Amino acid sequence: MDKDINIKVKVWRQNGPKEKGHFETYALENISQGSSFLEMLDILNEQLINEGKEPVVFDHDCREGICGMCSLYIDGHPHGPDTGITTCQLHMRRFNDGDTITVEPWRSAGFPIIKDLMVDRTAFDKIIQAGGYISVNTGGVPDANAIPIPREDAEMAMDAAACIGCGACVAACKNGSAMLFVSAKVSQFALLPQGRVEAARRAKSMVARMDELGFGNCTNTGACEVECPKNISISNIARLNREFLKAKFKD
Numbered sequence: 001m002d003k004d005i006n007i008k009v010k011v012w013r014q015n016g017p018k019e020k021g022h023f024e025t026y027a028l029e030n031i032s033q034g035s036s037f038l039e040m041l042d043i044l045n046e047q048l049i050n051e052g053k054e055p056v057v058f059d060h061d062c063r064e065g066i067c068g069m070c071s072l073y074i075d076g077h078p079h080g081p082d083t084g085i086t087t088c089q090l091h092m093r094r095f096n097d098g099d100t101i102t103v104e105p106w107r108s109a110g111f112p113i114i115k116d117l118m119v120d121r122t123a124f125d126k127i128i129q130a131g132g133y134i135s136v137n138t139g140g141v142p143d144a145n146a147i148p149i150p151r152e153d154a155e156m157a158m159d160a161a162a163c164i165g166c167g168a169c170v171a172a173c174k175n176g177s178a179m180l181f182v183s184a185k186v187s188q189f190a191l192l193p194q195g196r197v198e199a200a201r202r203a204k205s206m207v208a209r210m211d212e213l214g215f216g217n218c219t220n221t222g223a224c225e226v227e228c229p230k231n232i233s234i235s236n237i238a239r240l241n242r243e244f245l246k247a248k249f250k251d
Contacts, residue, residue: 135197
């Protein structure tokens with residue numbers, strides 16, 4: 001049965017990308033363990049507003065685990081201590097009475113801080129724009145059972161397409177690498193016949209854009225896979241490397 005707890009929240013406050021940031025600690029009382037983590041932050045902001053203070057800026061949208069906006073680093077883990085979930089799916093029952101919870105933004109050169117806990121993740125949009133689409137004319141919509149795609153390939157493509165672009169992989173990586181994200185976006189097309197037409201151009205342009213935007217190199221620590229809320233496999237990184245090398249050999 002859920003109960004009310006008293007906690008302290010140690011939050012990163014930063015006025016802008018060029019300002020120096022710092023932690024501030026706030027005390028919260030009678031927080032229901034049935035509430036979500038973002039609801040707890042809403043309560044914190046209501047308390048700050050009532051005290052005449054500036055509320056904490058954080059990103060959110062759907063609060064259903066599919067938009068990837070709730071990018072928070074909680075107690076040393078992207079999206080919090082639970083696995084396979086986003087921040088909005090994290091509930092306060094995961095914490096105990098008297099806990100001090102540390103909340104930070106993503107730490108990456110590719111994700112500059114806008115304010116407080118909100119970061120600029122448009123770098124991912126730029127990577128997708130660099131090659132994450134297909135332009136082949138597929139004609140009319142055929143019956144699903146008539147599309148000649150092996151079930152295993154279709155399942156792997158769907159697994160890769162589950163990536164919501166939240167950036168947890170970047171936040172978890174000691175190098176700030178975006179390889180898991182890029183490999184998922186490449187894989188969802190590379191595994192399907194519709195995506196093979198532009199496969200070489202896609203792999204080269206997305207990797208080049210990733211490097212240009214300041215993301216680090218992958219050293220296969222596996223932290224990205226562990227912290228990914230959608231359990232994207234690092235086998236996609238191997239596939240991206242193969243696609244990239246094949247494209248270079250063609251050149």
